[in-house]
Amino acid sequence: MSLDLKVLGNTAENHAPQGGCSAGSCGSTDDQLSHLPESVRQRVFNHPCYSEQAHHHFARMHVAVAPACNIQCNYCNRKYDCANESRPGVVSELLTPKQAVKKTMAVAANIPQMTVLGIAGPGDPLANPNRTFTTFRKLSEQAPDIKLCVSTNGLALPDYADELTKHNIDHVTITMNCIDPEIGAKIYPWIYWENKRIRGAEGARILIERQQRGLEMLVERDILVKVNSVMIPGVNDMHLAEVSRIVKQKGAFLHNVMPLIAEAEHGTYFGLMGQRGPTPPELQALQDECSGDMNMMRHCRQCRADAVGLLGEDRGAEFTMDKIEEMEIDYPAAMERRKKLHDAIHAELNANGNQHTNLTSDGGIPEGTRPILMAVASQGGGLVNQHFGHAKEFLIYEASPSGVRFISHRKTDLYCTGGDTCGDGDSILREIIQALEGCEVVLCSKIGYEPWELLEEAGIQPNGEHAMVKIEEAVWSVYSEMHKAGKLAEKKVRLQASA
Amino acid sequence: MALAIIDKCVNCHACQMVCPTGSIRKGKNDLHFMINQDTCTECEGSYDNPQCSSICPVECAIVDGDGEPMNPYGSLTGLPIEKAVLV
CATH class of the missing domain: 3.30.420.130 (Dinitrogenase iron-molybdenum cofactor biosynthesis domain)
Known part of the structure; x- marks a missing residue:
């Protein structure tokens, strides 16, 4: 029996590789990139964090060079450091920019699938501008085949929008949990702004304003912006559809609604106060609600700030600084190997894409039947x-x-x-x-x-x-x-x- | 007149970046950042509030000349004290 089924979400022309999948959660059924303009898709199709199918083929890494933060979030505990924890903000080894460059090149040479280097903490990258931009500058010079990206809370973003255009960076993630300062006050107890600690709704108001301004400035500069939001039941869950609408209007290309991670043992405010995270059905319902307005991202693995490897795996332990110090890296040779592999993956993706005929519905199940x-x-x-x-x-x-x-x-x-x-x-x-x-x-x-x-x-x-x-x-x-x-x-x- | 950092410090570097007198350092053998007692002015003449304790994310990590915490338990997280001490 041949099966014909309708594949949702594959309406755009397939210039970027489509379909094809070497592991589980195949993008061919719901490629969230397919609704994007072709120019955007060309820029993100090999980014493991943005493309559901790319994450099976390409790897990413984060380097923990940015320890300081300029705000406090109620889901974050700045003391947390545990090798067994997999969640954002957690890191085992803080690196200097020089160490980060060496680590990145060591990983790139040993895991040629690695295409993207991100700086995501454990603090806020833009609250550590020297460390962050030194790392980016050196990598742009020494490893030009690696894409760079950065994740920020947005407070300092307007100050660095121009600097961000100078390196090999074309993707920025802003975490925006609200657009209402009163809701923000329940998520952000304080910010450090213009040499003062500013608390409550006033701090949240400034943060929200800066996030939105930063988003607009990046869009004006043709930098792709993804917005992350943490879904916190009873706090911002009823509000995120509105956030989704606003950030899309301002030009974000993707919205990633992530579940709150709040175990008491993490020692966060939310964890200790018994704030629960969403259930999977609640998360899905909100993602579905937002997807009417926005390209949603559904395969985010909420990686650590020092993650290494394919999404869902962490090979960080193979690349601790003491191991890296002993590695000899011939980067020009590695770059040739990397290029060959990337070309082969692209060819495979394209081949699969061509095989991936648009299956049509067999019409066997009447409309209105429950999903x-x-x-x-x-x-x-x-x-x-x-x-x-x-x-x-x-x-x-x-x-x-x-x-x-x-x-x-x-x-x-x-x-x-x-x-x-x-x-x-x-x-x-x-x-x-x-x-x-x-x-x-x-x-x-x-x-x-x-x-x-x-x-x-x-x-x-x-x-x-x-x-x-x-x-x-x-x-x-x-x-x-x-x-x-x-x-x-x-x-x-x-x-x-x-x- | 100087502030001090004690061993609750998590080495996040934030204070070092905002100190107007360059008084905050972490030496090779230091377990955490330290404030130079000779050069720290508690930001007097520079800012209304000491900068290190205005950005420090950890309660009770910075103390004044009397050893009193600049950010007591609960003051940054908003947690009740019995929970704040657990963080």
């Missing part, structure tokens, strides 16, 4: 090809009468450690089931009896019948089967009760 979410265990290649117990994250897809689209990834703790008995993972299993809230089906290559039963009890149907099948085809096939079996006519009571 459902499915979780997929995949270790790459765009296939259902991972054992349930080995999945560290699940890719969430939505099937609806109009087709299949990638929604997000959800992290879980690995419950099967490979020993003879995986049975002690009962509580972890329950956490996984919680992480899969809202999903009605789990697709995987194999699954054990115990998780099967627990998933069924939780109203999530395990399915191991599509091992090694393309994810979109598998999802569509299951959706069609559910339709034929009359399961899509039923409302999912359990989900509604828990939402």
Whole structure:
């Protein structure tokens, strides 16, 4: 049986590589870049953080050269430093600009897929202008094949808009959590501004004004701007659709709504005060709400400020300063190797793009049939090809009468450690089931009896019948089967009760 | 008349960048930034408030001549004191 399914979001002409996917969450179903003007897509298609498909092929790294900050956020604890934590603002080793340049070139030589170097903290890069711009200047000179980007809270941004145009930088991320100072006062307890600590709504007002001015100035200078927002339930969740509308109007090309990370043990204000993060369905609902106004980003992994490697992996431990000091780097030779690899990846992406015919709907499922979410265990290649117990994250897809689209990834703790008995993972299993809230089906290559039963009890149907099948085809096939079996006519009571 | 940095400092460099007298340094063997007691003016004549303690993100990391914290527990995070001491 040949499957025809409509692929959403691929309406723009495909000059930049389309489709093609060497790992899990394939962009071909919902390439958030496809709505962008061609000129913008050409600039970001090989940026792992901006392009859902590029993140399978290209790697990024952050160098932690910028320790100082000029504001305080309630989701940040400036003391935090833990090698086992993966979240923004966390860093293990502060580097001097000279060390950062050496580290970047060492990584570029050893991980030729690395195309992008970002400075994202652990403080605010623009509150450390000397360290940040020295690093950028040296890298522009010594490693011109590396793209540079920077992430900022925006307070100092208008002061450095011109400086940012001087280096190899064409992407800037501004974290903007609100446009209302009263809401801002609940997120930012203070800013340091014109030699004073300014608290509450007044500080937030200045910050918001500077963020918006900075956004406009960068857009005027043809620098691409992505806006990050942290979704904080009860604080700014009802407000972010408006933020999305405003920042798009001002010229941001992408909006990335990220969930608040707030565990008590992180020692942040929100963590200690019991502020919860959003549930996956809440995050998805907000992202969907914002996507009417804005190109949304759904594959952000919320990387550490010193992350190294492909998104979702961190190879930082291979590149600590003591190891790097001993490395001899022949960068001109590395640049040749890098170019060959990048050309090959581009060729592969283009080839896949050409194969990626626009599948049309088989018309088998009437409009108005309810959409459902499915979780997929995949270790790459765009296939259902991972054992349930080995999945560290699940890719969430939505099937609806109009087709299949990638929604997000959800992290879980690995419950099967490979020993003879995986049975002690009962509580972890329950956490996984919680992480899969809202999903009605789990697709995987194999699954054990115990998780099967627990998933069924939780109203999530395990399915191991599509091992090694393309994810979109598998999802569509299951959706069609559910339709034929009359399961899509039923409302999912359990989900509604828990939402 | 001088302020001092104590071991709650997280070495974020912020104070060093805003000190008008260049009194803040971290020596090779120092575990944290230090204020030169001979040159620190507490910003008198330069600013209304000492700059280091106006940007420092860590409560109780900078103390005055009497050892009293410039930013007591709870003053920067807004946390109740019993929680602020845990940060």
